[in-house]
Amino acid sequence: QKEVEQNSGPLSVPEGAIASLNCTYSDRGSQSFFWYRQYSGKSPELIMFIYSNGDKEDGRFTAQLNKASQYVSLLIRDSQPSDSATYLCAVQNTGGFKTIFGAGTRLFVKA
Amino acid sequence: DAGVIQSPRHEVTEMGQEVTLRCKPISGHNSLFWYRQTMMRGLELLIYFNNNVPIDDSGMPEDRFSAKMPNASFSTLKIQPSEPRDSAVYFCASSPGSADTQYFGPGTRLTVL
Numbered sequence: 001q002k003e004v005e006q007n008s009g010p011l012s013v014p015e016g017a018i019a020s021l022n023c024t025y026s027d028r029g030s031q032s033f034f035w036y037r038q039y040s041g042k043s044p045e046l047i048m049f050i051y052s053n054g055d056k057e058d059g060r061f062t063a064q065l066n067k068a069s070q071y072v073s074l075l076i077r078d079s080q081p082s083d084s085a086t087y088l089c090a091v092q093n094t095g096g097f098k099t100i101f102g103a104g105t106r107l108f109v110k111a
Numbered sequence: 112d113a114g115v116i117q118s119p120r121h122e123v124t125e126m127g128q129e130v131t132l133r134c135k136p137i138s139g140h141n142s143l144f145w146y147r148q149t150m151m152r153g154l155e156l157l158i159y160f161n162n163n164v165p166i167d168d169s170g171m172p173e174d175r176f177s178a179k180m181p182n183a184s185f186s187t188l189k190i191q192p193s194e195p196r197d198s199a200v201y202f203c204a205s206s207p208g209s210a211d212t213q214y215f216g217p218g219t220r221l222t223v224l
Binding site: 034043049097098099101102103104 | 213
């Protein structure tokens with residue numbers, strides 16, 4: 001089992017729809033969770049981070065964390081073509097010394 | 112702030128040659144990370160430093176790879192000798208602390224012929 005698993009996609013949604021990106025992790029002691037966005041040919045950039053169970057909202061983005069289920073997700077409301085990118089889930093291991101990245105989910109938003 | 116700076120941005124070399132990648136982290140950041148990204152393996156952590164000290168190099172694929180951080184503003188990743196399977200994009204990232212958000216440089220695209 002990989003330490004951080006994501007559906008590789010591609011996930012295709014129409015413009016204006018909600019895109020739901022999911023991630024599971026194996027280290028039950030993990031405390032910090034990050035979502036990065038990576039456009040083709042560019043470097044990853046942080047979208048959101050979450051530390052506590054529940055939802056965290058920032059504009060059109062909502063991160064959801066369920067530590068009991070070892071599950072973290074990212075919702076993108078009112079998806080735009082400019083949201084088309086690869087989304088990387090990153091999980092900090094117990095002790096906070098190492099961040100493990102998932103393989104990423106490719107998202108396509110169709111105009 | 113200029114962000115994380117990496118050089119060169121592109122490197123094409125022949126198998127067996129030595130390759131040196133360079134990174135300047137964001138001023139004031141205490142942690143520095145080297146990653147490799149390929150289509151097959153995704154983003155892999157190679158090594159990270161905290162306060163210029165290597166903390167975890169378990170991701171370094173083999174002895175051909177070495178990394179140094181002689182001071183807080185400079186790090187190198189060296190591959191000697193290089194092989195075609197080393198072809199990838201190499202990212203350097205820095206963060207204020209090891210548990211914080213990481214800021215990535217633009218990457219170095221390495222092609223080994």
